[in-house]
Amino acid sequence: MGKIPESHPRYFSLKTRERISKAMENGITHKTGLIAHGRGEAFDYLIGEKTLVYADDAERVAAASLLIAKNPVLSINGNVAALNLKECISLSEFIPTKLEVNLFHRTKERIEKIINELKKNGAKEIYGKKADANIPNLNHDRGRCDIDGIYSADVVLVPLEDGDRCQALRNMGKTVIAIDLNPLSRTARTANITIVDNVIRAIPNIEKWARKLKKLDEINLEEMVESWNNIDMLQNTLSFVSKRLNSMF
Numbered sequence: 001m002g003k004i005p006e007s008h009p010r011y012f013s014l015k016t017r018e019r020i021s022k023a024m025e026n027g028i029t030h031k032t033g034l035i036a037h038g039r040g041e042a043f044d045y046l047i048g049e050k051t052l053v054y055a056d057d058a059e060r061v062a063a064a065s066l067l068i069a070k071n072p073v074l075s076i077n078g079n080v081a082a083l084n085l086k087e088c089i090s091l092s093e094f095i096p097t098k099l100e101v102n103l104f105h106r107t108k109e110r111i112e113k114i115i116n117e118l119k120k121n122g123a124k125e126i127y128g129k130k131a132d133a134n135i136p137n138l139n140h141d142r143g144r145c146d147i148d149g150i151y152s153a154d155v156v157l158v159p160l161e162d163g164d165r166c167q168a169l170r171n172m173g174k175t176v177i178a179i180d181l182n183p184l185s186r187t188a189r190t191a192n193i194t195i196v197d198n199v200i201r202a203i204p205n206i207e208k209w210a211r212k213l214k215k216l217d218e219i220n221l222e223e224m225v226e227s228w229n230n231i232d233m234l235q236n237t238l239s240f241v242s243k244r245l246n247s248m249f
């Protein structure tokens with residue numbers, strides 16, 4: 001790819017594409033991750049490529065949920081590793097949460113590459129390599145997880161993925177926080193807390209909220225989580241998008 005001038009109106013978006021395609025060439029992101037990224041871009045375009053007030057609310061409640069969790073885990077896949085690995089490590093250290101590499105297109109090589117990348121960026125303990133447990137009723141590789149990681153977690157943060165694991169994790173009684181730009185996806189409709197925002201903006205914003213909320217009593221954080229209405233948030237987001245589209249011309 002030629003050098004992208006900073007004056008280009010789509011500079012940030014093009015640089016992000018460059019990052020994800022490089023990560024694919026390096027064996028971190030799966031080639032279908034580029035297609036998933038394209039779908040994400042389209043939804044980001046529809047919401048205006050910024051964090052909506054509804055997403056900001058969800059990020060606040062996600063932070064509260066992570067702070068009161070007993071054993072939270074942040075799940076990392078190939079797209080997240082390409083887009084905001086450092087921010088995931090920073091969030092996981094602040095809360096603190098465990099980090100687990102969990103892949104749909106699982107190969108030993110990709111697991112190792114992503115673990116190495118996390119280590120290079122300062123992560124100390126990373127789960128996902130052992131895969132000594134299975135999420136019940138999930139008959140593909142994303143069901144493979146670590147007993148001491150996702151399997152025994154009470155709250156799982158799953159940025160960017162397909163919906164069947166989200167449902168399977170909920171069936172295990174876990175709280176699922178999903179980041180998905182597509183408010184219509186199964187993941188978005190199944191998670192306890194859905195963040196309809198770009199993972200690039202969402203992860204640092206969850207950390208920003210966590211820093212603010214850390215001083216609150218657990219009871220206040222619990223109230224925040226218990227009063228969250230995910231369906232209302234999805235309806236508000238869709239209604240924002242439809243009004244935005246209707247007022248464009």
Ligand code: PTJ
Pocket residue numbers: 029030032033034035036037038039040041043077078079083102103104105106160161162163179180181182185197198199200
């Ligand atoms: O690395 P692997 O092997 O685990 O594979 C990862 C992919 C992404 C290929 C796999 O999980 C997949 O196929 O996902 P889907 O079913 O395409 O779902 C991806 C969802 O993430 C879609 O709803 C997209 O709109 C959304 N999405 C894409 N990019 C972003 C995003 N959401 C938030 N931020 C993004 N940057």
